Amino acid sequence: MRILLTNDDGIHAPGLELLERLAAPLADELWVVAPAEEQSGAGHSLTLTRPLRIRKHGERRFSVTGTPTDAVMLALGQLMKEARPDLILSGINRGANLGEDVTYSGTVSAAMEGALAGVPAIALSQCSMAPGTSDGVRFDAAEAHGPDVIARLLDAPMPPRSLVNVNFPPVEASDVRGVKVCAQGFRDYSRLNIVERTDPRGFRYYWFGTGETVETPGHRTDLEVVADGFVAVTPLDLDLTRHDQLDNLARRFD
Template sequence: MRILLTNDDGIHAPGLALLERLAAPLAEELWLVAPAEEASGAGHSLTLTRPLRIRKHGPRRFSVTGTPTDAVMLALGHLMKEARPDVILSGVNRGANLGEDVTYSGTVSAAMEGALAGVPAIALGQCSAAPGTRDGVRWEAAEARGGEVLARLVGTPMPARSLVNVNFPPLAAEEVRGIKVCRQGFRDYSRLKIVERTDPRGFRYYWFGTGETVETPGHRTDLEVIADGFVAVTPLHLDLTGDEQLAALGARFA
C-alpha cells in the first residue's frame, strides 16, 4: 500500500504529523507532498501565473510553493509518476470541512484532485473546540478514532470521481459517541453573520461569520452529526450535473 499525504495547513502543520501517525500502520510506503505554507480556503485553485518550486525535506517528503491542488498534481505528475499512490489522504485539517465549506476547503480540494486523477481519496478535518483551548483545536478525537476510520475506508472501492470527507467532533476521545455515515449539510446564508469593527486608526474592517444549519429530519447531515457528538463520514461526488433539471432545460432548448 502506497499512500500519499497532503493538506492545506502546510508542511509543518500538527494535523499532518497526526495524519502520518494514523496512516503509518496501513502503509508499506508513505509519501508526503504538501504546500510550503498554509493555504486554508484556497479551494480547488491552481497556480498558473508563476512557477512552482519543490523542496525536499527527507526521503519521500516534499513541500510545494503552491496550493493543495498544485501539491497533488506535482505529486502525481512528477514526483510519483513512476509509482502512483493507491490512496490519497488529505488533512488532518485544523478545523471543520462541513456543509458547503467543502467548496472552499483546500483540504477537500486536494482530495478532489486525487479523485479526478482516478486515485481513491479521503479528506479529514478536526472540528475546532470551544474558545479558550490551545489553538482552538483539540486533536483527541482524531487521534483516538482516526485509525479506526482509515482502517475501514482505505482499500474500500470508491466510484469514479468520488471521495470521502471525514470530520471529527471537538470532543475528548471518551466523549465521542460513535461514527455515522451522513449527507453533506447546508447552512442558511440568508442569515449570514458579518461582523463590522473599527481598527485603531478609525477604519472599518469586516469578519465573515457563518449561516445557520439547515436542520433535517433525523439529523442526517454532517453538520448535525458533528453537533450530536459523532464522527461524520460523508461520501462526495464530483459530477455536479443537476439531473433534476436536465429534462426541463432540454424542453426549453428543443
C-alpha cells in the first residue's frame, strides 16, 4: 500500500510526526507532502496568485509553500504522478475538527482534495484537553486508538467523492469510552462570541470565539460524541446539494 500523509499544521508538526509512526506499519511506501508552515483555517483554498515551491526534506518527504489543498494537488499531480497513493491520511490535527469546522479546516480539506481525485481519504484530529485552546493538546488518545481506527476504516468501502472525519476525544487514552459512528454536528453561530480588546497602541482588535452546540436527540453528532469521551467517526460527502429541495425550487421556475 502506498500512503500519502499531509496536514494543515505544517511539515514539522508533532501530530504529523505521530501519524507517520502510526501509518508506517500499514504502508509499503510512505510519502509526506505537507504545507511548509501552519495553515489552520485555510479551508479548501487553492493558491492561484503566486508560484508554489516544493522543498525536499528526505526520501519521499516534501513541504509546499501553500495550503493543504495545494500540497495534495502537487503530490498527486507532480510528485506522485507516476504512482498515485492508495490512501491519504490528513492530520493528526492539533485541536478538534467537529461540526461546521469541516468547512474551515485545512486538515479536512486536504482529505477532501484526495476524495475529489478518487483517492480514499481520512482526516484525523486530536481534540484539546482545554476546550477552545490548542495549548492543552496531548495526542495520547490518538496514539493509543488511532491504529485500530485506521485499520478498521481500511476495510470499509468508501463511495466516490467521500471521506471520513475522525476526532479523538480530549481525555486520557485509558478514559476513551469507545468509538461511535455519528453525524456532523452544528453550533449555533447566532450566539457567536466575539471578543473586543485594545492593543498597546490604543487600536481595537477582535478574536472570534465559537458558537454553542446544537443538542440533538440521543446525542448523535460528533460534537456530542466527543464530549461524551468517545472517538467520533463521521462519513462526509462532497455533494452539498439539498436533494430534498430540488423539486420545491424547480416549481418556482415552472
